[in-house]
Amino acid sequence: xxxxAGAFLRKPELLQRAARMSGATPAVKxxxxxxxxxxxELLVHSLPGxxxxxxLSTLTTGDPVAGLGVGLADLAISYGGSRALAGSKAxxxxxxxxxxxxxxxxxxxxxxxxxxxxxxxxxxxxxxxxPSAAQGAFMLGGSLLAPMAxxxxxxxxxxxxxxxxxxxxxxxxGQQEMLNQMYVxxxxxxxxxxxxxxxxxxxxGV
Numbered sequence: 001x002x003x004x005a006g007a008f009l010r011k012p013e014l015l016q017r018a019a020r021m022s023g024a025t026p027a028v029k030x031x032x033x034x035x036x037x038x039x040x041e042l043l044v045h046s047l048p049g050x051x052x053x054x055x056l057s058t059l060t061t062g063d064p065v066a067g068l069g070v071g072l073a074d075l076a077i078s079y080g081g082s083r084a085l086a087g088s089k090a091x092x093x094x095x096x097x098x099x100x101x102x103x104x105x106x107x108x109x110x111x112x113x114x115x116x117x118x119x120x121x122x123x124x125x126x127x128x129x130x131p132s133a134a135q136g137a138f139m140l141g142g143s144l145l146a147p148m149a150x151x152x153x154x155x156x157x158x159x160x161x162x163x164x165x166x167x168x169x170x171x172x173x174g175q176q177e178m179l180n181q182m183y184v185x186x187x188x189x190x191x192x193x194x195x196x197x198x199x200x201x202x203x204x205g206v
Contacts, residue, residue, distance in 0.1 A: 037087040038099050041129035042139075046078035049143035057147050066154040070146050077142030082135035092134060099131040 035043075050071045058067030088098040103125040105113075113120050131139070 034083065038101070038129040038131070039083050039086060042082045042086065042099075042131060042135065043079050045131060046075055046082065046139050046142070049078060049139065050075040053143060053147055057151055060147075060151055061154045061158070063154060063158075066150070070150050073150060074142045074146035077145060078139040079142075081138030081142065082131060085132065085135050085138070095134070096132050097134045099129055099135055101127055101129050103127050 033039075053074045054067045054071030056067075057070035058064050061067065085097045086099065088096075091097065103122070105120050105125055109120050109124065
């Protein structure tokens with residue numbers, strides 16, 4: 001299953017082909033739509049930062065669930081923001097907001113072409129999606145903003161829970177002291193001998 005998912009991430013055209021099949025489910029069609037226009041490549045670019053935040057936030061907060069939440073928030077910002085810009089024709093300061101696909105020849109293809117004297121078939125060129133600066137800013141911003149926004153909230157909640165536990169323990173100890181009549185120190189007359197907890201006996205003289 002993981003190998004199949006990896007193949008779809010590396011080769012979104014496989015997912016596009018599966019979506020065009022007659023028996024394709026709505027989920028497959030939606031996944032193909034998200035993977036189009038560089039979506040799969042953007043997800044691949046966003047995953048390492050999110051995974052790193054899961055580990056670091058888990059160590060910082062001591063809570064794996066909180067770490068997972070930070071990682072998911074990072075992925076939502078990084079991938080969601082950069083994917084929203086994919087396919088956009090708008091420009092900012094002369095730069096495209098959307099990334100572009102670029103075709104390139106591998107070193108082996110170039111060497112073979114030089115040795116044989118034949119050109120490189122354009123159909124064999126490798127195709128790679130290059131994120132724009134704006135998309136890169138979203139991916140970097142997601143990795144920075146997610147822990148900055150969520151970790152203090154988690155830590156504050158943990159501190160509040162610890163304070164509540166201390167208050168509860170203090171109240172319980174106070175109740176036990178009253179029940180056991182240990183709230184007033186009792187010592188034998190003229191000594192430092194503690195008489196708390198000993199049976200109390202009153203003798204009357206004849």
